Amino acid sequence: MDVVGTNERMAAFLRDNHDKVVGRWTELVVAGVRGRTSREEVRRELEDLYALIVRVLSGADEDAAGELTATLDELSRNRARDGFSPIETAVGVFSLKEAVYELVADSAELVPDFYSLSRMVDDLGLRTFEAYSAAREQIIADQSAAMLELSTPVVQLWDGVIGVPLVGTLDSARTQLVMEKLLDTLVTTGADHAVIDITGVPTVDTEVAQHLLKTVSAARLLGAECTISGIRPQVAQTIVSLGIEFGDIATKASLADALALALRQAGLKVVPL
């Protein structure tokens, strides 16, 4: 089969029957859209795709294929965001075949051309699935980031003393966020002491200890001293057995003790009225 020849013939056919095919294609897609997108918008999207498909088939320029996939990816992402299922999007793409078939059904000599178009449209439809799942993954990642942000507060405990109560696992993502928030707060409040409370951190292994050390290191570069509080008995035992050294970083059992230490270092004392 002469692929180039059939593609060019199909490109010409699509060009000649542009209005009929795009019109029918739009009808078919709008039926599946159920009002979630306007007819005008659907028509516009399909016009763009159609033009690119014709360009790819006619083999005129090299950029067409890249542009087609980019346009299709964006369409898929938009559909995903608007709550369409991947099947709906793919079916929309596949319905181009139906629109074309209705016109070529009676002409036997156009069968190879149609077959070629059909395979191309199948690939495009499958691609929308790929783009859909990538888009969903991104949404999940964004939501995880938002949750992380909410569960990582940095509070001012006193003039010059910042508190960072950590709850949950301290992985590298959270560590990055803690460092950013802690340092920004040090700058805005002018604090020179931070108490990092790990009561809510379930396990402290070598990796978590390294994250804590990194955070203290970063705070020190801004002239702040840190105390780690909330060391539970089991955690203390784990730390020692793993040989983790906190070096010259002060550690305390409770946030209260750490606050008292910070105040003392700031030259302050709490006295009864």
Added chain:
Amino acid sequence: MDELLIQSGDDVVRVRQFVRNAAADNGLSLVDQTKLVTAASELARNTLVHGGGGTARVEVVKSVNGRAGVKLYFTDEGPGITDIELALTDGWTTGTGLGLGLSGARRLVDEFELASKPGAGTSVTVVKWSR
């Protein structure tokens, strides 16, 4: 893709500024911008000092889920690195301060590739994605 020559200390500064702009234009957070530019500074310096000069190329790339990223290529035709494993270990140095440069740069980026052969130059490729 943009290409910059690295033949002098001024060029290293120019590379930093160029990478900074590319990172900012493509949605990288301030911290990520800083990390990428710092990595670029290390790598550009290596290209100059250890590689005898070379080129830096900056490319904007897109991931399959639509995220933009900045890709940097550093190439030189210098003496190359004999022991790559060693060069990527923290604290290793040839005396001219190659240490910390490569291993440090690697920690600052999302993707890191190094190709080098003694006598045939070195090329380092890194990518940092926007989040």
Added chain:
Amino acid sequence: MERVPILKIGQILFVSIQIDLQDESVIRLQEDLADELAVTRAHGVIIDITAVEIVDSFIGRMLTTIGSISRLFDAETVLVGMRPAVAITLTELGLSLSGVRTALNAEKGLEILNGKS
């Protein structure tokens, strides 16, 4: 080549790095500071990096070296105004700059040098 000016205010040498430093300028600053410390017998150095966007391993090493050199002249160095993004990057690079004291700003740096901290 840009030369970073060194101001003498009382017994303190004050350096404010405003521009993207090229390696040669970094080395020059180190030499100039050593000269000034010898001549003025200042007892403290404040290096203000509030305007510095990038501190890589070369500049980081210079800062540590300046700290060591100052100590030889019985002077203390305080690095002030490091940006959060820079601090996070340095930490990731594994540089703790343990040879230099740090403070949020020049005012706090002065407090340290004048023994109030």
